[in-house]
Amino acid sequence: MRFASFDVFRTLGFPDTRHFKPDHLFRHQSELSAAEWILFPEYWQINALIYGMGCRVFPSQASYLLGHNKIEMTRAFQAVAPAHVPVTHIRANTPDNAEELWQEITHPFVAKLAKSSMGEGVWLIEERDQWREYLGRTNTLYVQEWLPIDRDVRVVIVGDQVLAAYWRLQSGFSFHNNVARGGSVDYSPVPAVVTDLALSVARKLGVDHAGFDIALVGDHPYLLEFNRLFGNQGIPGGGQRLREAILGYLERQSAQSDDPSRPPEPVAA
Structure with missing residues (x-):
């Protein structure tokens, strides 16, 4: 077996590939360890596969770890390409921080949740009521300048x-x-x-x-x-x-x- 996959839909047509149900991870440890690559595991499987079973995974570990959380992703962007990151504020959601951000940041602005996709969890904030609604949805304030x-x-x-x-x-x-x-x-x-x-x-x-x-x-x-x-x-x-x-x-x-x-x-x- 060359490949083992945990996502049958993304690996349809891949040669020499065996598909496993994610919940059966620990039933097939020897087979997974013998595979050349593990394809599209779920996020919760990554540490067990890489550190526990010595497997090579695709997508890469960095793709998983950074892609799982937009705040961590943005910090990585700031480390390697700071000139290409919108002005970003990341703070704990406290009343003082929320008020300071509201007063300091140029309006309108964009507010995000750390874990979301397909445009979900991203809002254009123009009014106080929108800001208050966002504050009730998150523990961490993650806001960026609005780009025209x-x-x-x-x-x-x-x-x-x-x-x-x-x-x-x-x-x-x-x-x-x-x-x-x-x-x-x-x-x-x-x-x-x-x-x-x-x-x-x-x-x-x-x-x-x-x-x-x-x-x-x-x-x-x-x-x-x-x-x-x-x-x-x-x-x-x-x-x-x-x-x-x-x-x-x-x-x-x-x-x-x-x-x-x-x-x-x-x-x-």
Whole structure:
């Protein structure tokens, strides 16, 4: 068995792949340890697979850990590309912090929950009542400047390459650009400054399967977030092209690790 998968829908058509139910993780330890790659495990399985069973997982551990929490993701963005992160405030949700932020930040602004996807948990805050409603939903205040855009770019990274890049146009009934929230796809050319930023950040962070959402204000790109799991409806070639890209990347990674002439990876001090 070359691959073991915990997501049958994302690995349909993968050769030499056995599918397991996530809840059966500990029933198949020997088989999982023998597999060359574990594909699309659930987040709660990562530590057991990597540290307990010595497995290699795809997407990467960084894709899981950073993609699981937008606050941690934003802090990682600030570490590797600070000039490309919107002005961001992250504070404990206390009455004093809430009042200070309301007074200090330029209105309107964007408020987010740390764990959400498809445009859920993201609000444009314009009025006090909206702010109060947000305060009742979170323990951590996570707010960013509002960028004057009516579209953003989805850059799909698979392995070490940009698989696709396309515009997502804002829906007519909200400020969200997500296709799941009514946004639409536009295949007009995407500037290289956007795709170069996504690929650079992905490589620096070790993220190998992600849909990066990037806003372009004038000629300057801003990192909004990435999604470890993303839809393929906007990718030319759809699921087949995505599958081919994943398999090609895993084959290259396996060849590198099996090459005796390859120098060892540097060990961090």
